[in-house]
Each structure stands twice: as C-alpha cells, then as structure tokens.
Amino acid sequence: MALGFDSFGIAPADARPDLPEKLNAALAAGWHGDMAWMADTAERRGSPTQLWAGAKSIIVLGINYGPESDPLALLGEPTLGAISVYARNRDYHEIIKGKLKELAGLLARRSGAEVKVFVDTAPLMEKPMAEAAGLGWQGKHTVLVSRAFGSWLFLGAILTAAELPLDKPHAESCGSCTKCLDVCPTNAFPAPFQLDARRCLAYLSVEHKGQIPLEFRVPMGNRIYGCDDCLAVCPWNKFASVSREARLRARDELERPALADLVQLDDAGFRALFAGSPVKRIGLARFLRNVLIGIGNSADIGLLPLVEARLADESALVRGAAIWALRRLAPERATALSQTYLLREDNPDVASEWTVDLA
Structure with a gap:
C-alpha cells in the first residue's frame, strides 16, 4: 500500500460477540495485574460497538516490523541489554496513527461516513478483530500470527459508520506447535491462548511499577525492556521479511547497549x-x-x-x-x-x- 501498510482487512464491528465473556474471565482471574485501566474500561473494551455505537465496520491494518536478526541471540550476551524489537526505534503509535488518519480521512471523504482511528492506547481489542478481518489468527501466545509476517505485525484500526465489503475471518493455524509456550521463561501461559500478565516479563519490565517479584528476577536475565521470546520462536516467522519501513528499523545504539x-x-x-x-x-x-x-x-x-x-x-x-x-x-x-x-x-x-x- 502507498501508505506503508503491509496487511489490510475488514470485519463487521460486531464480529466478535464472544469477547466480553473472555475478557471478563481474564479480569476475574486477575491476569491483568495492576493494569487497572483494563478493568475500568472493560465494558467498552469488550466490543467496538460499545466503544462507539455508530460503528458498522472495522478496518484493521498491520505494519511488518520483522527484525533483521534473531532477537534471542542477545540473551547469550549477559553484559548487554536486550530491548524488545518493537521499542528499538520510534514509538510505533506515532508512526501508525498518522498513516491511519490519512487513510481514514480518505475513507470519510469518499463514503461520507464518520470514522474513528485507534492505535493500541484506546480500549479496543485489535488482535481478535484482526483475526475477524482475516489478517491472521491469535496464536497460543495470544499475539496475532500472520502467514506472511509471522508474529511481527503492529496493528491499528479504523471504525466507520459505513457498511463495507467484508473479508473472511482467519482460522487458527497453530496446529500442535507449542514452541511459544515452551520458551516462556516464567510460565506466563496458564493454557494455550491464555496469558497471565502477572508472570509475563513484557508486562513486568514495562507496565509493573513496583519491584520485580523475586521469583522472576533470575528468569528475567538481561531483558531490560519487554520480552520477545514467544514471538521470536514462532515457526511462521520464517515467511516474514525484514521490515521495509525505514522508521521501524532498529537504531544502532539500541540494538546492543x-x-x-x-x-x-x-x-x-x-x-x-x-x-x-x-x-x-x-x-x-x-x-x-x-x-x-x-x-x-x-x-x-x-x-x-x-x-x-x-x-x-x-x-x-x-x-x-x-x-x-x-x-x-x-x-x-x-x-x-x-x-x-x-x-x-x-x-x-x-x-x-x-x-x-x-x-
């Protein structure tokens, strides 16, 4: 696409009526940790139509941020800091939001319908909606997996009051593979397709405001921001190309600090x-x-x-x-x-x- 998106799909805004039940079960189990905002926004988070009653269709777009080298190799160099691939350059929210606004503006002008743009910070569950829009499927590690880009897609969404032609939802295609579950250093997955953030190093190193719980400090190794383990071992990554988006390439000083x-x-x-x-x-x-x-x-x-x-x-x-x-x-x-x-x-x-x- 001219705007730099690598993946695109459209689903009905109400495509996932199962989300409120799944979200509420996760919240009841306490898997959100101290991310209180997830519970505070649960009603709106459960469905795009709760977020905006006028929404008819959701456009989900992805940008490939596949790394140039294996991010897990750095874990073998303990005097260096391992920063998650997504954070080694500009904040992806800034990159995607501008592109989404440009596309949303074009859609609004052509359709005459109202639009709203979302990039991660709003209470919208992009990954299951991306699955409904055919971009890929939520893997056993709960991250979206794409046949073309593996586990390396940034997601953004546009809600619109227009009724647009729809794409078919993508079927889950993990098969019997459990590599993403097996590699987790803190056993953060209670079961396939479920994540307990309280045990996740990506959550603990970024969202958690207190001291790292003692049991997770040694498993944390040299991961100083985020954790790429479950993403990096996904077999579907072999089909992913290195990101073509120059602004998503790692800055040299953040690759091996x-x-x-x-x-x-x-x-x-x-x-x-x-x-x-x-x-x-x-x-x-x-x-x-x-x-x-x-x-x-x-x-x-x-x-x-x-x-x-x-x-x-x-x-x-x-x-x-x-x-x-x-x-x-x-x-x-x-x-x-x-x-x-x-x-x-x-x-x-x-x-x-x-x-x-x-x-």
Missing part, C-alpha cells in the same frame, strides 16, 4: 537516548530497576562499582534493585555493606532486600 553504560544514565541522558522511543514512557527509575536486574544476572563483578553507586539512589525502586544485584554478584561484599546502608534506610521494602532469601 551495554548495561555498564545504561546504569550510569541520569534523567537527561535517559530522555536523550530514548527520545521518541516507547522506552521513555516508563521513566528512569523503572528503567534502572530493569538494568540492575540485568547486571545482577550478568556475573560480571567488574560492574560492582556501578551497582554500589546506585545503593544510595533517591529512588527506592532503584536502591532495592541495586541491593539485589550486589548480593547476586558479591554476597560477601553485600554483607559487609549491609549494616551501613540499613542504618540509613527508611523504606521497609528496600531494607528487606538486604536480608530476603535469594534462593
């Missing part, structure tokens, strides 16, 4: 490095939390001075992660420093990091 450099960032440096990137939205403290977990898993004692420099950080989140990293890398050094820092610490959660069982 050194943890030693990242842990030294101040707020200005963080904002400069991640300008225009979705990483910037989590803020410096959460980012440093993730980096320090990565350092704790690196086995590189040469990073100890950088860890110790964060023990007195103004952020309790950063201090707590620094203590864990120190105890992982140098238990005896941690014991020697513990009393000094415990005397200064007024946050009980941070203080407990000095004594909690790491096993």
Whole structure:
C-alpha cells in the first residue's frame, strides 16, 4: 500500500460477540495485574460497538516490523541489554496513527461516513478483530500470527459508520506447535491462548511499577525492556521479511547497549537516548530497576562499582534493585555493606532486600 501498510482487512464491528465473556474471565482471574485501566474500561473494551455505537465496520491494518536478526541471540550476551524489537526505534503509535488518519480521512471523504482511528492506547481489542478481518489468527501466545509476517505485525484500526465489503475471518493455524509456550521463561501461559500478565516479563519490565517479584528476577536475565521470546520462536516467522519501513528499523545504539553504560544514565541522558522511543514512557527509575536486574544476572563483578553507586539512589525502586544485584554478584561484599546502608534506610521494602532469601 502507498501508505506503508503491509496487511489490510475488514470485519463487521460486531464480529466478535464472544469477547466480553473472555475478557471478563481474564479480569476475574486477575491476569491483568495492576493494569487497572483494563478493568475500568472493560465494558467498552469488550466490543467496538460499545466503544462507539455508530460503528458498522472495522478496518484493521498491520505494519511488518520483522527484525533483521534473531532477537534471542542477545540473551547469550549477559553484559548487554536486550530491548524488545518493537521499542528499538520510534514509538510505533506515532508512526501508525498518522498513516491511519490519512487513510481514514480518505475513507470519510469518499463514503461520507464518520470514522474513528485507534492505535493500541484506546480500549479496543485489535488482535481478535484482526483475526475477524482475516489478517491472521491469535496464536497460543495470544499475539496475532500472520502467514506472511509471522508474529511481527503492529496493528491499528479504523471504525466507520459505513457498511463495507467484508473479508473472511482467519482460522487458527497453530496446529500442535507449542514452541511459544515452551520458551516462556516464567510460565506466563496458564493454557494455550491464555496469558497471565502477572508472570509475563513484557508486562513486568514495562507496565509493573513496583519491584520485580523475586521469583522472576533470575528468569528475567538481561531483558531490560519487554520480552520477545514467544514471538521470536514462532515457526511462521520464517515467511516474514525484514521490515521495509525505514522508521521501524532498529537504531544502532539500541540494538546492543551495554548495561555498564545504561546504569550510569541520569534523567537527561535517559530522555536523550530514548527520545521518541516507547522506552521513555516508563521513566528512569523503572528503567534502572530493569538494568540492575540485568547486571545482577550478568556475573560480571567488574560492574560492582556501578551497582554500589546506585545503593544510595533517591529512588527506592532503584536502591532495592541495586541491593539485589550486589548480593547476586558479591554476597560477601553485600554483607559487609549491609549494616551501613540499613542504618540509613527508611523504606521497609528496600531494607528487606538486604536480608530476603535469594534462593
């Protein structure tokens, strides 16, 4: 397409009457974690027609963001930080929304019907609607899978009051494959096609505002923003080409960043490095939390001075992660420093990091 979309399909706005029941079951199980906005918007999220009563058709579009190399290879280099493929360049919301508005404007002019544009931030369930529109199917990892682009599609949607010609829904085509489930380092899938975000490293490293739960810190490895494991092992990726959209190609400095450099960032440096990137939205403290977990898993004692420099950080989140990293890398050094820092610490959660069982 001239606008740079790689996939396109149309479904009735009411194509998935099963969504409210599935959504409510997931919310009742608590799988959304502390993403309270999912529960707050559940009624509208359950159906596009609840979001906009005038909607008749939904156009779902996808942009391929297939990486140039295997993102899992970086997990074998523990002194480097692994940033999810989707976040290695400009925020995809900005890229897609402009294109969608242009297409929606053209549709509105030609049809005379009202249109509304959505990119992820609105309470619209794009993946099941993309399945209904024939772009692909939701795989066992709950991500949309395309025969042409594997698991690497950014999605956007246009709701319209026009009744448009419809595409056939795509049948689920995972077969007996369970690679995406088997590779998950934290067992975040209660069953195929179900995801418990509370155990998902993509959620924990991005959406979760507190300390990373102890049981997930070692499995987190050097994943400092997001997790691509279940996407990257999908066999359908073999048909996916590298993204043709230049603005979605990874920036060199975000492909193989050194943890030693990242842990030294101040707020200005963080904002400069991640300008225009979705990483910037989590803020410096959460980012440093993730980096320090990565350092704790690196086995590189040469990073100890950088860890110790964060023990007195103004952020309790950063201090707590620094203590864990120190105890992982140098238990005896941690014991020697513990009393000094415990005397200064007024946050009980941070203080407990000095004594909690790491096993």
